[in-house]
Amino acid sequence: MNSRSPSTLIADTGRGNEAAILNAALEAFGTKGFNGASMRDVAKGAGTGLSNLYNYFPSKSQLLAEVLRHANDELYARVRRAVEEAGDDAASRMREAVRAYVGFVVDHQVATVVATSEVRYLEQGDRQRLVAERDATQALFEEIVAQGIAGGEFRTPYGKDAARAILSMIAAVAYWYHRDGRLSRGQLAEQQARYALAMLEAPLAN
Template identity: 65%
Template structure:
């Protein structure tokens, strides 16, 4: 696993004492060791709590991973939704801002984004279904923008659904290679990928 990440913690204070430290400890453990390699005992040790107390919060490692990914998806959805609502303009402008918000989330929470694409395969049943539903809500933002642009003739792509899916995949994949010592700043990286997205949907000149 790639253990590089932003110093920004994914989980802030919650209503339950010790929950945030547990979730952030789990994030680091899953990022460094993978779902199968990390143990509940290790998570408890990293969080500075007992194993029995950890089980009071989360009955299994799968529940712990599912809650982490749900919270990551919630923040990504919130950032993307607010970015699109603020711009309130045509599809090209909204797509640009949605992509920038997604990329900035990945840079800010690289480890969470990486765990989200690499470890979700280990979830099953309702745990997996909850994460997929949360992820689909973010995908729907891109689907709707691209569909609107294609219907209006602003986007010339004959494959709007595939284009929207590939834009999201492109943004999430940044978590596998980004390094904060690279040549592009957070803002430059976001702008660059917004440019890629508009090219992918074949935005007509002048927009």
């Protein structure tokens, strides 16, 4: 994980050690995976005792669920805000939605990897809630695609498939992005936006 961006995701809102515990859990899951990380690892990373950790979160699965809930909430908020501030045309809205998503991946690279690779370890109820939260973000992209197809901006006959492909493409950035790589944050966001519009068979602006 040394080549990835910092994993701090949850801001300290004054609720005791909760933020420190969740950020330590994210780091442990990102470094060792869900099975490899222990509650003792999390407690040590948070600078708290094991018994205090269990007071906050009785199980490792609950820790993972809470970390992923925070990640999804922030991702959804970023994308929705970007779409609301974009122009009225579908291409502009898609471009800004992709840029916002890429920004989240860059800022929270470890969280994106954990959300992709460790979700299978959630309890059924937590997994269902996570899927519903992810569906809300996906729905934003699907709505833009539908708008673009209806208005003739996007010519793809595979609207929903294209939306899913775009989301998968952006999430995969977390596995290869390096902060010292050849692309700046803005260049990476623009690259991914162009790829997304190409998938939708939209004319690209010069």
